[in-house]
Amino acid sequence: MTAMKTRVDEQYEAILRQHMKVEPDLVFQDDTVLGDVGLDSLTAVDVMLSLEDTFGITFPDSMLTYEVFRHFASLRDAVQKLVDET
């Protein structure tokens, strides 16, 4: 695992927790459906803007889909991809 990958993982989860107000003892799994733990479209936008600001990335229109924001892993992987391309 690269240093960059670690940074994305940790900060990614911290941003999710900050905006979604999840229970502190919630353990995210790769297949955690974010919509089931409090992510609606309004929160998703806040999360995305925070991710863009934190990692210096811009989500292209092609990534602004329900599928990308569906699971913990799908969104994390999208962020990682954008970070790697930056």
Next chain:
Amino acid sequence: MVPDLTFGPEWATLELLCIGIDAPDRRARFEELVTSGELHWGELLEQAIRNKMEAMLAYHLLPEHLVGAVPDRIFKHLCGVYDANLYRRKPWYETVHRIVTAFEAKDIPVAGRKQVSFEGSLYGGDGSRRLGDMDLLILPRDMQTATEVLGDLGFEAANYNWTSEELVPIPRRDMMIYRLSPDHLPVMMVKGDRITRFFDVDCASSMTWFKSPYEIPLEEALATVEHRPIPGLDGLSVPVLAPQYEMIGTVMHLFREAWFERWLHMEQDVDLAKFGDVIRLWRSLRGNLDTLKEAIDRYAIRQPVLWVLEHMDRTFHTSTVAELGWQGLVDDSWLSSAHSPSGEPRRWRGTMRQRLQTKDRKALFAEIGGQDA
């Protein structure tokens, strides 16, 4: 039954218009209130605006024996609002017709919702029903084609800048919300004239909301579409759903905007105009309730429907729940429930009548003693 004066004569006046003053006792009460000398016209005007009933109020103040009871400048203002709404009918329906014709030419099934249908069918096309955006229902599979068709007609995803009088791009944040809730196209606009600055169309592909536990199969609903002529506008018609689907769609829309607290913060919470539509729809459906009941049960939507109808009965003294034979199926806990913007269960306090009338609705959602209201 006529409304009491608990919330003042101004509110009772608007409640009468909401219910409809077609019955002699309600018309008499309305005229009595208007000519009583007791009305605070500023308060009446403000509440009419907040509840999207300015044009309706104006229309019903036009009879000659009532005009003299209205302060002159208030009356002229209301007439201006009414005239603008009446003027808007023709270009508004022409635009709807243009969109529908273009959709149907591309084999896109479409139905008009809310005022697109009700202005003519429930309000007689007299200009009293406020005309706002154009709500259309299409299938999810047609969203992209519909966007292209609207583009060909000159529409674009835009907001209106009232200062520059130009269409401007929708902010990225709002566009993201549309993309992540793909049951609505972004608002598509085209510029109009000095009276109707723009026409905006809202294409939905759901009669509930994205990821809703309640779903109405749109193929079934859109299979019932018929074209209905527009009163006073020869040659123009709008495609409308069968009555049971119009009722279900309208009730589910009201439920969504009342039950999800986020709409309150967007100033799109319930208002008298929304309940006025449901009351009139209900009257038009009487005699055909079996079809409605069957559809409600088939789609397993009794709970949200009863949330709306029970509130309506308690507020406006209608008897819809009894007419359905579904008394006692919902309790106060369900009726006071809501859904917070962060996804948590919420409660609000008070009655629907209080919620409609108060100018500080957020206070009804305030926490009490460390718990949600």
